[in-house]
Amino acid sequence: MKVLVPVKRVLDYNVKPRVKADGTGVDLANVKMSMNPFDEIAVEEAIRLKDKGVTEIVAVSIGEAKSQETLRTALAMGADRAILVVSDEKVEPLGVAKLLKAIVDAEKPDLVILGKQAIDDDNNQTGQMLAGLLGVGQATFASKVELTSDSVTVTREVDGGSETEKLSLPAIITTDLRLNEPRYASLPNIMKAKSKPLDQKTPADYGVDVTPRLTTLKVVEPPKRTAGVKVADVDELVAKLKAMGVAK
Amino acid sequence: MKTLVWVEHDGKTVKDATLAVVTAATKLGEVDLLVAGSGVDAVAAEAAKIAGVSTVLTADNAALEHPLAETVAPLIVKLMSDHDAFLAPATSNGKNIAPRVAALLDVMQISDILSVESEDTFTRPIYAGNAIATVQTKDAKKVITVRGTAFEKAAAEGGSAKIVSTDGAGLEQSVSTYVGSEIAKLERPELTSAKVIVSGGRALASSENFHAVIEPLADKLGAAVGASRAAVDAGYVPNDYQVGQTGKIVAPEVYMAIGISGAIQHLAGMKDSKTIIAINKDEDAPIFQVADIGLVGDLFKIVPELTSKL
Ligand SMILES: Cc1cc2nc3c(=O)[nH]c(=O)nc-3n(C[C@H](O)[C@H](O)[C@H](O)COP(=O)(O)OP(=O)(O)OC[C@H]3O[C@@H](n4cnc5c(N)ncnc54)[C@H](O)[C@@H]3O)c2cc1C
Ligand SMILES: Nc1ncnc2c1ncn2[C@@H]1O[C@H](COP(=O)(O)O)[C@@H](O)[C@H]1O
Numbered sequence: 001m002k003v004l005v006p007v008k009r010v011l012d013y014n015v016k017p018r019v020k021a022d023g024t025g026v027d028l029a030n031v032k033m034s035m036n037p038f039d040e041i042a043v044e045e046a047i048r049l050k051d052k053g054v055t056e057i058v059a060v061s062i063g064e065a066k067s068q069e070t071l072r073t074a075l076a077m078g079a080d081r082a083i084l085v086v087s088d089e090k091v092e093p094l095g096v097a098k099l100l101k102a103i104v105d106a107e108k109p110d111l112v113i114l115g116k117q118a119i120d121d122d123n124n125q126t127g128q129m130l131a132g133l134l135g136v137g138q139a140t141f142a143s144k145v146e147l148t149s150d151s152v153t154v155t156r157e158v159d160g161g162s163e164t165e166k167l168s169l170p171a172i173i174t175t176d177l178r179l180n181e182p183r184y185a186s187l188p189n190i191m192k193a194k195s196k197p198l199d200q201k202t203p204a205d206y207g208v209d210v211t212p213r214l215t216t217l218k219v220v221e222p223p224k225r226t227a228g229v230k231v232a233d234v235d236e237l238v239a240k241l242k243a244m245g246v247a248k
Numbered sequence: 249m250k251t252l253v254w255v256e257h258d259g260k261t262v263k264d265a266t267l268a269v270v271t272a273a274t275k276l277g278e279v280d281l282l283v284a285g286s287g288v289d290a291v292a293a294e295a296a297k298i299a300g301v302s303t304v305l306t307a308d309n310a311a312l313e314h315p316l317a318e319t320v321a322p323l324i325v326k327l328m329s330d331h332d333a334f335l336a337p338a339t340s341n342g343k344n345i346a347p348r349v350a351a352l353l354d355v356m357q358i359s360d361i362l363s364v365e366s367e368d369t370f371t372r373p374i375y376a377g378n379a380i381a382t383v384q385t386k387d388a389k390k391v392i393t394v395r396g397t398a399f400e401k402a403a404a405e406g407g408s409a410k411i412v413s414t415d416g417a418g419l420e421q422s423v424s425t426y427v428g429s430e431i432a433k434l435e436r437p438e439l440t441s442a443k444v445i446v447s448g449g450r451a452l453a454s455s456e457n458f459h460a461v462i463e464p465l466a467d468k469l470g471a472a473v474g475a476s477r478a479a480v481d482a483g484y485v486p487n488d489y490q491v492g493q494t495g496k497i498v499a500p501e502v503y504m505a506i507g508i509s510g511a512i513q514h515l516a517g518m519k520d521s522k523t524i525i526a527i528n529k530d531e532d533a534p535i536f537q538v539a540d541i542g543l544v545g546d547l548f549k550i551v552p553e554l555t556s557k558l
Pocket of ligand 1: 013037038119448449450451475476477478479490491492493494495496506507508509510511512513514517527528529530533545546547548
């Protein structure tokens with residue numbers, strides 16, 4: 001069985017995003033970039049499924065040439081080969097989903113495991129879009145995945161609790177935080193990853209038009225909250241709560 | 249412009265999240281609602297009373313009992329031949345369904361909008377709410393999810409929309425089937441609609457402590473209970489208690505963060521709360537930078553004392 005894992009290069013989650021003074025976006029110059037955390041979980045899940053009949057894991061990234069680093073991380077974790085679709089322009093989820101569809105058509109994976117959301121644009125769309133374009137089942141926000149030879153049963157995190165769905169293969173899964181804890185790549189595996197195959201393509205190779213549909217007119221900082229007062233003890237806090245009408 | 253709003257419901261009543269979406273839709277034009285499900289008469293009747301709604305479209309089919317995106321999306325796509333914009337709440341169901349609709353319509357979805365600036369321009373948070381983007385769409389049809397805390401709720405009473413049934417025939421659960429769910433029975437207010445929220449973090453150190461310390465305070469205040477990711481990951485509380493960038497977005501009158509450090513991913517989910525109260529033993533914890541009222545000290549001493557004095 002083959003699994004495709006799309007991974008996105010994003011601002012590291014530990015870095016505080018700074019809005020550029022000219023209002024065109026968030027400053028990504030000279031800041032640490034990493035694999036989207038949900039995609040690490042996706043790679044990890046694919047690796048764990050190797051005991052359950054998965055034989056090949058293909059990592060895919062769409063973005064600037066530096067996304068190679070992200071793919072090498074996936075290879076070092078345990079993916080077998082990688083495809084980079086180079087685009088210097090930002091590709092929106094719809095464009096990403098169309099490219100992924102073209103790759104799925106060529107690679108014929110049994111499963112595609114994506115992150116539920118990229119933590120830069122917080123779109124939470126790509127997996128669902130890909131499933132729609134392919135006309136296959138989707139299990140978003142996965143917290144548990146059980147794979148058999150012709151189906152996958154997924155427990156999903158939903159408002160109020162959890163829900164279980166059974167999908168026939170091929171299927172699309174998106175990961176939630178509690179699916180697994182991703183491994184760190186070991187040094188020998190990082191070395192080995194350097195010689196694993198990494199194909200470079202362009203959107204034109206797949207005949208996909210990735211012209212953006214949205215124009216970002218401006219990006220601003222949210223209204224700032226300022227620190228308020230510190231109270232000395234519980235009595236003072238109780239008095240404040242009473243003054244607000246929260247406590248009687 | 250004619251808009252179609254997907255109504256979130258549990259088979260019995262309309263979920264609150266829908267009302268904020270109606271408000272957002274009203275800013276775009278005429279509002280139709282879609283009530284899809286199995287045995288939806290009561291829900292449709294309730295939906296028809298929401299102020300500002302023209303028509304309630306119903307799709308009644310056993311295959312729609314659970315809102316699987318695979319089944320619901322094609323139905324919405326069909327109805328979109330007659331509508332210019334589709335709106336859904338940014339709830340787990342809304343987020344699951346809307347992008348599939350967008351892909352089938354070949355449009356780029358605008359996720360989690362905070363405001364409607366004009367017919368084609370919206371604001372939305374990016375980078376865990378550390379930046380707000382104003383985006384304009386070139387797509388003729390719009391697919392939008394709406395952040396519930398960013399819009400007033402439409403009045404649940406006062407409207408008198410007509411109810412029209414649409415053809416739900418031919419729908420089936422095919423590529424995916426619903427197996428079951430474990431939805432906890434809530435004894436407290438729902439997180440996303442509560443006026444007061446008491447949230448606990450990693451500092452609670454165990455599930456027993458969480459129940460013994462956080463819940464009595466919440467009950468005294470009639471509050472919902474939330475948690476940080478760390479508390480959820482450690483198993484102190486169920487996953488749907490998580491507040492944050494990748495959990496629930498809340499904006500209550502009062503949010504109490506107890507033993508929560510204030511990571512940006514947590515702040516993303518609660519920093520629009522009216523009043524933030526933080527209790528933390530570390531006076532330099534980042535949560536104090538956004539808290540209106542802070543109390544430095546050991547929560548295991550402070551919280552029981554607070555509960556007893558309320
Ligand atoms: C992709 C991604 C998504 C994420 N999404 C979310 C999300 O949606 N929501 C979320 O919350 N987090 C999220 N996180 C995690 C986030 O980065 C933090 O790790 C998390 O919020 C920390 O939880 P915490 O504040 O409970 O724990 P900690 O950061 O460990 O803080 C514990 C706090 O308790 C205080 N404390 C300890 N003992 C006591 C005591 N006895 N009395 C009083 N105070 C005490 C400490 O001083 C400290 O400030 C996400 C992370 C990633 C990578
Ligand atoms: N440019 C990209 N390259 C590879 N994968 C992507 C890209 N953009 C999004 N994805 C995948 O889609 C998921 C959801 O992203 P989004 O819909 O942008 O929030 C991510 O977690 C990735 O798995």
